[in-house]
Amino acid sequence: MTVDVKIWGIVQGVGFRPFVSRLAAVNGITGWVANEGGHVHIVATGTRDAIVRFLAGLAGENDGPAAVVHMETNYAVEPQTFDCFTIIESSKGKDDLVFLAPDLAICPECERELFTATDRRYLHPFISCMQCGPRYSILEQVPYDRDNTTMVDFKMCSFCAGQYGDFGDRRYHAETISCHDCGPQLLWTGLGGQTERFVALAAAVKALNTGKIVAVKGIGGYHLACTPFCTETVDNLRELKGREAKPFAVMFRNLAEVKKFCQVSVKAAQLLTAREKPIVLLPRKSSAIVASVYKLSRYLGAFLPYTPLHHLLLRETGPLIMTSANISDQPIIKDDAVMLGIKHHHLAGVLFNRRQIRIGIDDSVVRSTGSGEQVIRRARGYAPVPVYLGPVSDRPVMLLAAGGQLKNTFCLTKQNFAYLSQHIGELDNVEAIAVYQHNIERMTSLLRIQPEAVCCDLHPDYTTTKFALRYAQAKGVQLFRLQHHFAHIAAVLAEKQIFEPVIGVAFDGTGYGTDGKIWGGEFLLCTPQGFERGAHLQYVPMLGGDAAIKEAWKTACMYLDHAGLEAAIEEEKWPLLKAALLAGVNTISSSSMGRFFDAASAILGLQRVATYEGECAIQLENKAAEYGADRPRGKPYRYQLQAQDGKIIVDVGPCICDLVTAKTAMVPLPVIAYNFHYTVADLTANVCELLREKYRVNRVVLSGGVFQNAILFDLTVDMLQRRNFTVAFNSVVPPNDGGVSLGQAFAGTYLLRGEI
16 A cells, blocks of 8 residues: 655655655665655555554654654655655655754764774863754754754864765764864953963863863853862852852763662653753652752753753763843853853853854653643743644735733744744733743744734733834734633643633632633633633732732732631731722732642741742742652641632632631641642642533633642542542643743634634
């Protein structure tokens, strides 16, 4: 039989056609493969069993860095006969799609050569081939050719040029090919400001091994590196970064070393060693890593070397903290002049090179729970691999989704693909806003996208909302404003290609509602075309608006007062707060699940003020984790479900009363914290049952930053599945606001076609 196969994704310029050819040979397949426009086209002939094995191999994990986003197979093809399987000349095709490869971790072959003394590239810090090396971060324009990357500054020597032009060599058309003679060179600038070449690596190693902090240039920007075994050094790093409590990630030499310091499940090991080489959040073991690295977190962010330079460094130093070189919440530093311009007594030197980075990209962060895998930060290794949206339109549309204010990403669509940007972060300063705007200009140009519309959040004060308003006016395109929590749920619908109605459970800290109030504990009946609000947490008045989010003690006062427990409030400032509350000064109503967690954390005395987003809830989760997985199932605290204006209102006031009672009765805090999580999962499942009965919908979609809480996430999924719900959640994009832009883009395609 003969099949016609088309594959979209990162399948060009990454050795995918040779992989297809090898797979065909193994299975006795004849035919041909070619690049055609933005996809790979295959015609294959063989026995039915051979074709089945061949197609399974194409859809599965290939032996290189290719990423298959979508594959279409046509079985209704006239049988054809071929003498062999060949790679034929590429053609332009008609789809006009562009797929940009992400930056690729060093491959096993290059790693082997790196440490082979007889190899020409022995200890070469920039060794690479067709299957590894920087891509997106050094790209000037498409197509991906050497002259269109920042490698154009380095002329190939005759040896590298020979391999580059040899079709049989794995460095054939490897655009980042170089060696000691012709590639970038390591440079070191120490405290004295003297730049040196030949002692660069040794100088950096010496500084790191004596407890100093070194800036190390990577693929998508600079890291600040230091030992994780010295409290004074780590505290100096916190002072240098202006980072008081947020944990640092640690890079280890190999998987075996990670296992000495962390608990590593089979799935976590797969994530650690995957080609993306993300930071993986792992339960930490008691070890010599000092507490200042992870602070109060029960997790350690661990990852493996993904550049040759990382391997060279860690071979001499052992594990290193590798944290993005940025100050406070500013973007990652990518330019040499900026990094070299930082003069700080805690920074011993800068290890760098002259290969320019065109776009800054942070490390990705992922984690595995009992219920599945979550992407917490989608950046290096994942972006800008697109998401296939399914057959969403007979008339493909192009649009821009601006994303949210926190953990920002933006999204562009073309035909049936959504291109999510890398994590950009909080848009709270001019530097971040400039990076955001530059990235939009760059991606629209690279992908040849001219948006017909722009989508944004309802919140009037978001930087992204203001940008979208200006963009729509300047470009003369339509503007669509989408509710925040609907966008969260729509992101899952986009990932999973769900088109029928679902019960969407969106739990987070802040989102502007259609009634002008702050939402965040939402149960929505959703389709890609829109939503109906079916239930939500009861509104609680909050003082200070968005600016008071970090003050969990103040939030606790609001919940205690709302629950009729004013007598339990011991804050000195309460009389002043009460007066402001009664006068309605700077007060807004909130249904936020995130604020409910913050209030519980403060009431239990775990965390009164957040120094970074989610810190109070994280401490509550940490305390619940002390209860132990082998203990009996939890007992839910009280809550009330009330009908109001056709919606279910969840009154958590009784739960607040039970928290105070349990604390007063000296119930162990881990028990109280775990039962609190159990309560939220229980109320979620009960509300979903009522909505299933009302709407006759059995699929539940979970999204929002609160579901980054592993205990709540696993409890909720388990309870819903026990009640025979089908459960879906984010796994390709983050459940936090980093995934909102995908949801905006997915829903926006329907708006643009007038289907809402």
